[in-house]
Structures are given as structure tokens and as C-alpha cells.
Amino acid sequence: xxxxxxxxxxxxxxxxxxxxxxxxxxxxxxxxxxxxxxxxxxxxxxxxxxxxxxxxxxxxxxxxxxxxxxxxxxxxxxxxxxxxxxxxxxxxxxxxxxxxxxxxxxxxxxxxxxxxxxxxxxxxxxxxxxxxxxxxxxxxxxxxxxxxxxxxxxxxxxxxxxxxxxxxxxxxxxxxxxxxxxxxxxxxxxxxxxxxxxxxxxxxxxxxxxxxxxxxxxxxxxxxxxxxxxxxxxxxxxxxxxxxxxxxxxxxxxxxxxxxxxxxxxxxxxxxxxxxxxxxxxxxxxxxxxxxxxxxxxxxxxxxxxxxxxxxxxxxxxxxxxxxxxxxxxxxxxxxxxxxxxxxxxxxxxxxxxxxxxxxxxxxxxx
Amino acid sequence: xxxxxxxxxxxxxxxxxxxxxxxxxxxxxxxxxxxxxxxxxxxxxxxxxxxxxxxxxxxxxxxxxxxxxxxxxxxxxxxxxxxxxxxxxxxxxxxxxxxxxxxxxxxxxxxxxxxxxxxxxxxxxxxxxxxxxxxxxxxxxxxxxxxxxxxxxxxxxxxxxxxxxxxxxxxxxxxxxxxxxxxxxxxxxxxxxxxxxxxxxxxxxxxxxxxxxxxxxxxxxxxxxxxxxxxxxxxxxxxxxxxxxxxxxxxxxxxxxxxxxxxxxxxxxxxxxxxxxxxxxxxxxxxxxxxxxxxxxxxxxxxxxxxxxxxxxxxxxxxxxxxxxxxxxxxxxxxxxxxxxxxxxxxxxxxxxxxxxxxxxxxxxxx
Numbered sequence: 001x002x003x004x005x006x007x008x009x010x011x012x013x014x015x016x017x018x019x020x021x022x023x024x025x026x027x028x029x030x031x032x033x034x035x036x037x038x039x040x041x042x043x044x045x046x047x048x049x050x051x052x053x054x055x056x057x058x059x060x061x062x063x064x065x066x067x068x069x070x071x072x073x074x075x076x077x078x079x080x081x082x083x084x085x086x087x088x089x090x091x092x093x094x095x096x097x098x099x100x101x102x103x104x105x106x107x108x109x110x111x112x113x114x115x116x117x118x119x120x121x122x123x124x125x126x127x128x129x130x131x132x133x134x135x136x137x138x139x140x141x142x143x144x145x146x147x148x149x150x151x152x153x154x155x156x157x158x159x160x161x162x163x164x165x166x167x168x169x170x171x172x173x174x175x176x177x178x179x180x181x182x183x184x185x186x187x188x189x190x191x192x193x194x195x196x197x198x199x200x201x202x203x204x205x206x207x208x209x210x211x212x213x214x215x216x217x218x219x220x221x222x223x224x225x226x227x228x229x230x231x232x233x234x235x236x237x238x239x240x241x242x243x244x245x246x247x248x249x250x251x252x253x254x255x256x257x258x259x260x261x262x263x264x265x266x267x268x269x270x271x272x273x274x275x276x277x278x279x280x281x282x283x284x285x286x287x288x289x290x291x292x293x294x295x296x297x298x299x300x301x302x303x304x305x306x307x308x309x310x311x312x313x314x315x316x317x318x319x320x321x322x323x324x325x326x327x328x329x330x331x332x333x334x335x336x337x338x339x340x341x342x343x344x345x346x347x348x349x350x351x352x353x354x355x356x357x358x359x360x361x362x363x364x365x366x367x
Numbered sequence: 368x369x370x371x372x373x374x375x376x377x378x379x380x381x382x383x384x385x386x387x388x389x390x391x392x393x394x395x396x397x398x399x400x401x402x403x404x405x406x407x408x409x410x411x412x413x414x415x416x417x418x419x420x421x422x423x424x425x426x427x428x429x430x431x432x433x434x435x436x437x438x439x440x441x442x443x444x445x446x447x448x449x450x451x452x453x454x455x456x457x458x459x460x461x462x463x464x465x466x467x468x469x470x471x472x473x474x475x476x477x478x479x480x481x482x483x484x485x486x487x488x489x490x491x492x493x494x495x496x497x498x499x500x501x502x503x504x505x506x507x508x509x510x511x512x513x514x515x516x517x518x519x520x521x522x523x524x525x526x527x528x529x530x531x532x533x534x535x536x537x538x539x540x541x542x543x544x545x546x547x548x549x550x551x552x553x554x555x556x557x558x559x560x561x562x563x564x565x566x567x568x569x570x571x572x573x574x575x576x577x578x579x580x581x582x583x584x585x586x587x588x589x590x591x592x593x594x595x596x597x598x599x600x601x602x603x604x605x606x607x608x609x610x611x612x613x614x615x616x617x618x619x620x621x622x623x624x625x626x627x628x629x630x631x632x633x634x635x636x637x638x639x640x641x642x643x644x645x646x647x648x649x650x651x652x653x654x655x656x657x658x659x660x661x662x663x664x665x666x667x668x669x670x671x672x673x674x675x676x677x678x679x680x681x682x683x684x685x686x687x688x689x690x691x692x693x694x695x696x697x698x699x700x701x702x703x704x705x706x707x708x709x710x711x712x713x714x715x716x717x718x719x720x721x722x723x724x725x726x727x728x729x730x731x732x733x734x
Contacts, residue, residue: 025658033529034503035713045537046505071504073533077569077595081531081619085595088622089659089689136401137438138413162400164448166440170412202444205603207572228444228452230597236572252448255455256623256631264623291392292456322456346402 006067007051007099008083013092013262016055023050023063026093029086031071046071062096069101076232076278084265088257095265098273105311111281112238113246114314115307115339118281121220121246122157123194128333129341130361131158131248131282131319132348134165134180141171145179147354152187152195154358155367158282158341159184160198160223163250174217181218198223198248207236211243221246224280227253231278238279248319249280259293267298272305276316282341283316287332290323296335303336317341325350326357329364373434374418374466375450380459380629383422390417390430393460396453398438413438429463436468443599443645451632455624462632465640472678478648479605480613481681482674482706485648488587488613489524490561495700496708497728498525498615498649498686499715501532501547508538512546514721519554519562521725522734525649525708526551527565527590530617541584548585565590565615574603578610588613591647594620598645605646615686616647626660634665639672643683649708650683654699657690663702670703684708692717693724696731 010026012019027048028036036047048071051064072079084095111117119125132151134144144165151159159180167173177199184197198221203210214222222245224233237247251271257264265274271285283306286292288299299320306316320336321343332342348357377393379386394415395403403414415438418431439446451462478484486492499518501511511532518526526547534540544566551564565588570577581589589612591600604614618638624631632641638652650673653659655666666687673683687703688710699709715724 029658031531032503032505033531033712035716038713038716038719044505046503046535070535070537071531073531073535075533075569075571077592078531078533080595081533081592085530085592085619086622086689088594088620089618089626089653090622091626091628091660136399136413138399138411163452164398164400164438164440164445166442166445166448168413168437168440170437202442202599204442204599205574205607207574225444225448225452227455228447228597229599230595232569232571232596240572251456252452253455255453255457259456259458259630260627261458263626286456291396293458322453345400346405349402349405352405 004069004101004103006069006072006082006101008065008067008095009097010063010065011056011094011096012061012063013059015059016061019061019063020053022093023053023065026063026087027065030065030082031067033086069104072104076235080231088264092262094263095269098269100311108277108311108313109239109279110277110313111279111316112244113281115317117314118246118317121194121196125157125367127338127367128365129157129317130358131160131341131343132156132354132358133160133162133345135162135345137162137164137168139171141176141179144171144176145183148180148197149183149187150355151358152184152193153191154355155191155193155362156195156358158196158198158221158248160248161200163200163223163225163252165200174213177214177217177219185218196220196246202229203233211240215243215245219245221248223248223250225250225252226275226278227251227256234275234278234280246281247279248282248284249275250284251286267294268301268305272302272316272318273310276306276310276313280316282319284319284321284343286322287320287324289328290321292322300335303340307339315339319343321345326360326364329361333365371436371468371470373436373439373449373468375432375434375462376464377430377432378423378461378463379428379430380426382426383428386428386430387420389460390420390432393430393454394432397432397449398434400453436471439471443602447598455631459629461630462636465636467678475644475678475680476606476646477644477680478646478683479611480648482684484681485613485684488561488563492524492734494705494734495732496524496684497725498527498708498710499523499721499725500527500529500712502529502712504529504531504535506538508543508546511538511543512550515547515564516550516554517722518725519551519560520558521722522558522560522729523562523725525563525565525588525615527615528567530567530590530592530619532567541580544581544584544586552585563587563613569596570600578607582610582612586612588615590615590617592617592619593642593645594618594623601642601645601647613648614646615649615651616642617651618653634661635668635672639669639683639685640677643673643677643680647683649686651686651688651710653689654687654691656695657688659689667702670707674706682706686710688712693727693731696728700732
């Protein structure tokens with residue numbers, strides 16, 4: 001951290017002399033975006049500058065660029081514009097690290113609940129948490145509610161909507177949410193266990209009314225998709241003055257930033273750190289060994305960034321998903337540690353007995 | 368178009384037999400996201416299916432997948448989730464074409480103004496339009512307003528904020544917008560020419576109040592960044608019941624979808640078609656021959672998709688930018704045609720006489 005500057009590290013492909021030129025171009029693109037020759041008198045307070053270019057391999061170097069704090073303009077969007085806005089259009093450049101101005105970081109609320117707050121909402125449970133999803137899309141309102149009941153009755157900590165559940169004719173929006181929420185409430189009353197329910201939320205200009213309707217329908221958490229619906233949404237939800245619900249960030253569309261390992265935003269920075277700063281309590285990401293392509297090292301880094309000390313920000317729960325199974329739980333728990341939300345979706349249904357599968361999870365993790 | 372199905376074409380890398388397997392996986396990932404073996408009874412109405420796999424080169428094939436219309440769930444976000452949500456996390460897959468259900472497309476309002484409406488707002492001007500930007504970040508409110516006046520007095524059609532202008536201490540948000548808007552209004556009154564002013568808009572949960580404040584401050588257009596602030600924002604702005612302003616979509620952060628030519632969403636589909644369907648009147652994209660990396664063919668396709676017949680949707684103005692100069696205007700006009708907004712930023716300042724530079728543009732294009 002520094003007093004009044006961001007230092008952003010970009011990993012840049014290319015021969016070293018070319019990287020030096022690209023570094024200078026990034027510093028301008030992400031700040032002035034103006035030909036430096038015509039802008040000399042304005043450079044003192046708003047121009048990025050290259051601090052260092054470090055070769056890390058053949059045709060690969062880490063470039064550190066310093067930006068004045070003021071560029072971020074006190075809002076989430078402008079911070080992201082400064083971080084990688086136009087440079088997103090240039091191939092072979094990846095954000096790999098960010099150092100924040102102390103004052104700026106202190107202004108970021110971060111997760112409202114975080115690891116500690118989430119455990120409190122769940123009645124103080126210890127150990128790894130289990131999330132599962134209401135799916136597949138195509139189930140009726142009744143079938144989804146029945147599944148929600150089974151998952152909650154088995155003792156899942158979090159039941160989330162599949163991100164594809166929306167306003168389909170066979171399971172229309174709020175009616176569906178109300179039915180699933182009621183089923184989970186009933187299971188909670190019967191078992192004494194607390195299961196939280198995170199419906200998918202893609203707001204329009206009527207954010208306030210829509211969020212209120214979702215809370216009124218029984219949501220006890222919110223699933224948000226910042227890649228689709230904007231990054232500010234995490235901030236809006238995590239600081240909403242009227243409705244305080246934990247926020248789960250789903251990676252839909254965010255893959256554009258991470259699928260090409262040489263471009264975008266490093267997965268640990270995106271899922272572990274940026275989503276946390278923006279206010280997500282739980283960050284879902286594709287785990288190693290599933291259907292997607294992060295390796296073990298990347299996953300370990302995501303989990304580390306989500307939980308390590310960062311200013312005064314609460315820790316975020318990493319939530320590895322994407323092809324997880326019960327058989328892998330011991331390995332995943334050993335790898336990710338207890339402050340983790342294991343997201344097991346379709347594989348809980350293998351024996352068509354999701355309640356028993358959830359119980360098996362709890363027994364495997366000693367809960 | 369079809370009656371009730373989307374057909375989405377993905378270009379997939381890999382040996383042909385592997386592509387066949389990946390095609391099946393995409394169809395599931397983007398619809399059920401559920402192990403097919405456990406979901407047999409729900410497949411009829413919600414499961415994607417592979418229609419065709421066509422090899423187009425070694426290790427490259429076009430995969431067409433059919434999705435039921437209902438998956439899109441009557442909202443922008445769910446349509447995007449279906450299009451490329453989780454699959455964004457898989458490398459080597461690019462959306463290259465979309466065929467829409469007739470009824471779904473008919474429900475999309477698209478651009479509120481489009482090419483014709485924008486020309487009407489500008490007093491019926493013919494020929495290529497010129498947009499320029501208030502920049503660099505670092506100028507004071509007064510300096511920005513003075514620049515706005517010069518650009519408008521010279522006869523620019525559109526003056527937009529640099530996307531990095533925000534709430535910086537030396538040029539705070541609404542005060543800055545008011546000053547620039549007033550300067551443009553004054554120039555318009557003096558010259559009889561109409562220049563529109565598009566400030567940057569990154570709303571929070573208070574969208575309605577913030578948009579009203581911007582309009583009240585004198586905005587006559589809106590610059591939106593769907594990559595940062597969500598795709599729904601374009602729909603919200605283009606259908607706002609109270610404030611009807613043209614919308615310019617800026618590519619900040621959208622580069623993540625296009626910088627890697629083997630992954631994401633093809634530039635013509637993203638800039639030319641999706642932004643248009645979502646409601647942008649003007650799509651800014653990096654032109655060939657500038658600082659970014661699209662080639663001529665990609666740029667021609669973007670412009671074509673922006674303007675070609677698509678249901679009843681108004682045509683969108685393509686706006687090539689990113690390192691344009693006055694010298695290139697004749698070539699760019701010949702290439703892109705008259706229904707184009709040429710975005711020339713920094714290079715208008717080369718001789719420190721932006722008003723004269725704008726006049727030169729108009730003379731070059733015969734206006």
C-alpha cells in the first residue's frame with residue numbers, strides 16, 4: 001500500500017524492448033488516453049507512469065504502473081476503467097497484482113458479512129460449508145421447491161438458484177422464489193438447521209423495488225452475476241441501506257477475463273480480490289479437477305486472496321465449483337481449508353437422493 | 368430466424384472428435400448445466416442440442432447449438448447467460464453467429480434513435496458524423512468546458528466525456544457536466560449547429576435519480592460502459608420512460624471478450640449486433656489501423672452487423688475510434704460509408720486548435 005497511488009502490475013507478452021514500449025502505452029491508455037506530446041502541462045496529477053519492467057521469462061515481463069489515486073474518482077466503475085478499461089482490448093496483457101492507496105482501500109466497505117458474518121447467519125456452524133443449486137432449468141416451481149426442501153432438510157448451508165433460473169413460463173420469477181423460500185423455511189423449522197436461500201438477481205433500473213420484492217419473497221441471500229450485470233451491483237447489494245443479505249458472486253461471463261491465461265485479469269486477482277473489494281461474501285469459481293481449466297496453483301491463490309488480510313476488509317469465502325462431487329470432498333477440504341463453501345451441484349443428484357447426499361457431505365466433513 | 372428457438376454458432380478449437388464432445392458439453396453447460404444422465408425427464412423444454420458440427424479448418428469447427436426460446440427468460444441477463452455464461456470460462460470457444468426466435472427478436476426494442484433518429488436529433492445532417500472527447504483526464508472543470516465549447520463551435524456532432532472522467536477533485540461530477548453542457552449549448556446557440564453532449568454514466572442503485580440529475584445538468588446523450596456497468600444498462604437507458612437520450616456504448620472492459628481471437632464473442636457479433644439489440648445507438652469500437660488490433664475485415668463486419676436489417680430494429684451507428692486522425696478521414700469514410708460516427712480524440716489536438724480541426728473534418732467530408 002502507499003499513501004496516494006495505485007500500483008498495478010500487468011504481465012505483458014513480447015520481446016523485452018517491445019514490452020518497454022507497451023508499458024508506456026498502457027500507462028497512457030489507462031490514464032490520459034491522450035497523445036503525451038500534446039498534454040505535457042496536465043501530466044502531474046493524472047498520468048500513469050511506468051515504475052518497473054521486470055523480465056520473468058523469454059517474451060514475458062511484469063510491468064508495474066503507478067496511477068494517482070484521484071483517477072479512480074471515488075467510484076467502482078472508474079476504478080475498473082483505470083485498472084483495465086481500454087487495455088482489455090489489447091492482447092497479451094494480464095493484470096496480476098494491485099497495490100492500493102491506504103485511504104482508497106479504507107473507503108471500500110468490502111463484504112458486509114464475510115467469513116465470520118456468514119457463519120453467524122448460519123447459527124455459528126464450523127467447518128466447510130456446503131452450497132448446492134436448484135437445477136436443472138426446466139423444473140416446475142413445485143419441483144424446484146421440493147428439491148429446495150430436500151437440500152435444506154439434509155442440512156445444506158446454502159441453496160442457490162441455478163444462474164439460468166429466471167422467469168421461465170414453467171417456473172415464473174417471484175412465484176418460484178416464494179415457493180423455494182417457503183420450502184427452505186419449512187425445512188429449517190423442522191430441523192433447527194439454518195439453510196440460506198440465494199435466488200438469482202439481475203436487476204433493471206428498478207433495482208430497489210426488485211430487491212425488496214426478492215427479500216419479501218423470502219430470499220436470505222442474493223446470487224449476483226457481476227460479469228453480466230455490472231460490478232457496481234456487488235457494491236450496491238453489499239451496502240444496501242434497507243436490505244442486508246449476504247452476496248454470492250457467480251462467474252457467468254467473467255470467464256472472458258480469465259479463459260485466456262495470457263490476457264485479462266489473473267483469476268486470483270479477479271475472484272479472490274476484486275470481487276471481495278466490491279463486496280461479495282462468497283466467490284464462486286471453477287475448481288481444478290472439474291469441467292473448467294484452472295489448475296491447483298491458481299485455485300490456491302484464489303482462496304488465499306479471498307481470505308488474506310487486506311486493509312480492514314472482511315475475508316471472503318471462496319466457493320470452488322464446476323464439476324465437484326462428494327467423493328472429492330476430503331481432498332477439497334484438505335486443499336481449500338475449512339473457510340470454504342463447497343459448491344456441489346448436479347453430482348448431488350446422482351442417486352436421486354439429494355437429502356441423503358447432503359447428509360453424507362456433513363458426515364464426511366464431521367458436522 | 369425461427370419460431371421458437373435460438374441457434375447459436377460457436378467456433379471451437381480442437382481436433383474434430385474432441386469438438387464433437389465439446390459441442391455436447393456446451394449444449395448442456397449453457398442450458399441445463401446438469402449431468403444429462405440424471406435429468407432425462409426434464410430435457411424436452413430446456414436442454415440445448417447440437418444441430419451441426421462443421422469443420423472449417425484443421426483443429427477448428429463451427430458448432431451450431433439450438434436453445435429453446437424460454438431459456439432466455441424474458442430478460443437481457445438471462446439471454447446472455449444462455450449465450451455464453453459459463454462457457455466463457457472455457458478456452459478456445461467463440462460465439463460467431465446468432466439466429467433469434469422471431470417472437471423474441473420482435474420483443475427487443477433495440478436502439479431508440481438509431482441512425483435515422485440520431486440524424487434527426489442533429490437537425491437532419493447528412494454524411495459521416497464526427498465525435499470527439501473531452502480529455503485528457505486532469506483538466507479542470509473550466510478547461511474541459513472551454514474545450515467542449517471549441518469542439519462544438521467547430522461543429523462536432525457529438526462531444527463525449529472521456530470514459531475516465533468521473534468525480535475527480537479537480538473536475539467533480541455534476542459540476543463538470545453542467546459546465547461542459549452549458550458551453551456546448553452556448554456554442555449551439557451561436558452557430559445554429561447542433562452538437563450533442565454525452566457524459567459518462569456509471570449508475571449505482573440510485574439509477575433514476577442519477578440519470579435525472581445528468582439530464583438536468585444538460586446531457587443530451589449518455590455514454591454507457593456495458594462491460595463495466597452491465598449489459599442491462601443499455602436496455603434501461605434505451606427504454607427509460609422519462610428520459611429519452613441517445614446512448615453511446617463505450618468498449619471499456621469489453622476487450623475481454625474480443626482480445627483473444629479464439630475465445631469470447633466475435634467482434635461483429637458483440638459490437639455490431641448484441642449492443643444494438645440491447646439498445647445502443649452508437650457502438651464505439653477500435654478501428655483497424657489504430658492503437659488496437661482489429662483488422663479491416665473484422666471492422667467491416669462490425670459496421671455491417673450494426674446497420675443491416677435485423678427484425679424491426681433500428682440501425683446502429685458504428686463508431687470506429689482508437690487512434691484515428693484527420694488525415695485518415697477520406698479513407699475511413701470510404702471504408703465505413705456515411706452512416707458512421709468517426710471518433711477522433713487526441714489527434715484533434717495536435718495543433719492545439721481543436722475548433723479548426725473540427726472544421727477541417729467537416730470540409731474534408733463535404734459538410
